[in-house]
Amino acid sequence: MPRRFDPLPKQDPFDKKAAARDAWRLFLRYGRPYLGSFLLAVGCLLVAGGLALSFPYFVGKLVDSAFTYKDLSRLNETLVLLVGILTVQAIFSFGRTYLINSIGEQLVADIREDLYAHLMRLSLNFFANRRVGELTSRISSDITVLQSGTTANLAEGLRQIIVLTGGVTLMFVTNARLSLILLSIIPFLVVAAAVFGKRIRRISTRVQDKLGEAAGILDESLSSIRTVQSFTNEEYEIQRYRTQIRGSLREAVRRALARGGFNAFIVFVLFNGIVLLLWLSGKQAIEGTMSVGQVTSFFLYTSVVGTALGAFTELSGEFNQTLGASRRVVELFGTPLEIADAADAQPLARVKGNVEFRDVVFAYPGRSDVPVLKNVSITARSGEVIALVGPSGAGKSTVISLIPRFYDVQSGSILVDGVDVRQCKLHDLRRHIGIVPQETTLFSGTIRENIAYGKLTATTEQVEAAAQAANAHDFIMAFPDGYGTLVGERGVKLSGGQRQRIAIARAILKNPEILILDEATSSLDSESEGLVQTALEALMRGRTTFVIAHRLSTVRNADRILVMEAGQIVESGTHERLLEQNGLYRKLYSLQFRELDEFSPSEL
Ligand code: ATP
Numbered sequence: 001m002p003r004r005f006d007p008l009p010k011q012d013p014f015d016k017k018a019a020a021r022d023a024w025r026l027f028l029r030y031g032r033p034y035l036g037s038f039l040l041a042v043g044c045l046l047v048a049g050g051l052a053l054s055f056p057y058f059v060g061k062l063v064d065s066a067f068t069y070k071d072l073s074r075l076n077e078t079l080v081l082l083v084g085i086l087t088v089q090a091i092f093s094f095g096r097t098y099l100i101n102s103i104g105e106q107l108v109a110d111i112r113e114d115l116y117a118h119l120m121r122l123s124l125n126f127f128a129n130r131r132v133g134e135l136t137s138r139i140s141s142d143i144t145v146l147q148s149g150t151t152a153n154l155a156e157g158l159r160q161i162i163v164l165t166g167g168v169t170l171m172f173v174t175n176a177r178l179s180l181i182l183l184s185i186i187p188f189l190v191v192a193a194a195v196f197g198k199r200i201r202r203i204s205t206r207v208q209d210k211l212g213e214a215a216g217i218l219d220e221s222l223s224s225i226r227t228v229q230s231f232t233n234e235e236y237e238i239q240r241y242r243t244q245i246r247g248s249l250r251e252a253v254r255r256a257l258a259r260g261g262f263n264a265f266i267v268f269v270l271f272n273g274i275v276l277l278l279w280l281s282g283k284q285a286i287e288g289t290m291s292v293g294q295v296t297s298f299f300l301y302t303s304v305v306g307t308a309l310g311a312f313t314e315l316s317g318e319f320n321q322t323l324g325a326s327r328r329v330v331e332l333f334g335t336p337l338e339i340a341d342a343a344d345a346q347p348l349a350r351v352k353g354n355v356e357f358r359d360v361v362f363a364y365p366g367r368s369d370v371p372v373l374k375n376v377s378i379t380a381r382s383g384e385v386i387a388l389v390g391p392s393g394a395g396k397s398t399v400i401s402l403i404p405r406f407y408d409v410q411s412g413s414i415l416v417d418g419v420d421v422r423q424c425k426l427h428d429l430r431r432h433i434g435i436v437p438q439e440t441t442l443f444s445g446t447i448r449e450n451i452a453y454g455k456l457t458a459t460t461e462q463v464e465a466a467a468q469a470a471n472a473h474d475f476i477m478a479f480p481d482g483y484g485t486l487v488g489e490r491g492v493k494l495s496g497g498q499r500q501r502i503a504i505a506r507a508i509l510k511n512p513e514i515l516i517l518d519e520a521t522s523s524l525d526s527e528s529e530g531l532v533q534t535a536l537e538a539l540m541r542g543r544t545t546f547v548i549a550h551r552l553s554t555v556r557n558a559d560r561i562l563v564m565e566a567g568q569i570v571e572s573g574t575h576e577r578l579l580e581q582n583g584l585y586r587k588l589y590s591l592q593f594r595e596l597d598e599f600s601p602s603e604l
Pocket of ligand 1: 128364365366367372390391392393394395396397398399
């Protein structure tokens with residue numbers, strides 16, 4: 001996947017030049033394939049615009065035929081000509097609208113697809129610092145703004161440029177002295193557009209930011225609606241959302257004020273200019289220096305130019321919004337892929353499953369001064385089961401998240417079959433690693449689709465065989481729709497144990513050489529734990545496995561247990577050896593044994 005844009009240096013978000021440059025880059029990058037159609041559209045635009053400009057001229061002729069010359073055949077000829085012009089103009093207008101709109105739609109679809117593909121490859125660290133709702137808002141609302149900017153507004157802008165330049169030229173041809181008066185008001189309009197435009201742009205950015213925040217809250221609270229309702233915090237969430245929406249509303253109202261003031265100023269200056277012109281041309285008609293037809297043409301040109309100037313002021317507001325949106329889109333595109341293939345990355349076709357941590361030091365990117373792992377060394381030979389235990393926050397989850405290279409180490413290295421993971425092709429590396437997480441997230445499709453997520457090309461038989469091995473087949477068949485059962489969003493229609501067995505079936509189907517089990521049986525009752533445990537044992541067979549378990553009973557049979565404390569491995573050995581050592585493991589074990597003994601002795 002080629003990088004679309006280089007990372008952006010930190011810039012003033014209101015820097016119009018930078019914003020325009022970004023919009024231009026975006027447009028060039030994505031517009032290039034449609035250059036041919038675009039030129040054709042501009043051709044149509046020129047013809048249709050030119051014909052529209054001849055309209056006032058011929059209307060003037062029509063008036064003169066009737067009032068100055070009183071000649072019926074001349075009147076009829078002009079009428080036929082006008083109808084002909086309007087017909088051709090309609091055809092070219094159609095071409096222009098169709099071409100510009102379809103180019104805009106394709107361009108925006110291309111940007112959306114690429115932006116999504118880029119997001120899919122960004123590191124977990126990026127997502128840890130963003131809210132999903134905010135990103136969704138960028139892909140949907142910002143790109144929608146871009147869409148109108150590149151379709152309707154672009155076409156309208158081009159059309160108005162043609163109408164304006166053509167209209168002004170023809171006005172000069174009709175009556176140069178009067179035209180100069182109209183042109184003298186243009187500098188006022190330009191200054192007003194610059195002053196108001198800057199203000200509107202600043203406010204627009206704030207409106208979009210607040211809307212983005214609101215989208216973040218919306219996404220967060222809706223996806224955790226269970227937690228919200230169980231804590232009866234609906235009112236709190238409503239208030240949080242309201243604060244952002246009200247904030248964006250306040251800004252949007254200020255923007256409406258600025259726009260209203262701008263429009264009122266333009267209308268006042270422009271229409272006073274036009275009224276003055278009308279008065280002057282009426283005076284010339286009375287003096288006999290202009291014919292009625294010429295006055296009519298001049299009136300029409302004045303209104304064409306006036307309308308074009310008015311449209312420009314509207315467009316400049318929308319153009320500013322487009323700049324803001326394109327800046328945010330380019331910014332996302334420019335986010336570097338922190339975790340990506342090295343230039344000389346090696347393919348990993350086959351893997352035995354030897355994993356080694358060599359003096360690994362690690363801190364999370366956002367907190368680089370807080371070391372989470374300090375000189376961690378682990379050697380796991382192919383097929384071994386390594387258990388990680390230790391108090392909460394010791395760094396167990398961090399250790400396992402480094403194997404699939406969700407993060408890069410600060411110093412030291414992690415090797416798979418002797419190759420540094422930073423030197424492996426990321427896709428290959430992750431293809432050989434299966435993860436059964438603590439909280440299994442399913443996609444809102446059928447059970448079959450969810451299992452097949454482990455291997456998208458799997459046949460129905462393979463899916464069912466994996467479900468059998470994961471002890472899931474029976475409960476799946478007990479549903480009326482069997483494998484076609486819909487699991488609901490994130491799998492809410494299944495129990496925790498059922499979700500976990502589906503996650504295990506997924507991992508079985510993926511058939512990885514290295515397996516990571518993160519507290520896979522933590523939330524289950526004894527019966528489902530038994531079912532999940534046997535499924536896990538089937539899954540672990542012949543694979544290098546890293547297990548994190550708080551329940552020490554589940555890691556008794558591990559080849560090696562690593563006891564972690566404050567980012568270090570403080571003890572290592574088999575269950576029996578560690579008990580003999582009388583250290584932290586024994587302490588944790590007896591603590592748990594006592595607790596469990598009190599409540600449910602059968603668990604150990
Ligand atoms: P538990 O048993 O409670 O799951 P753990 O041993 O798995 O704990 P980790 O999740 O590895 O512990 O966390 C180790 C430390 O790293 C903690 O202090 C935690 O606050 C910190 N940490 C974890 N994830 C991040 C993150 N994305 N950004 C910054 N710090 C993090």
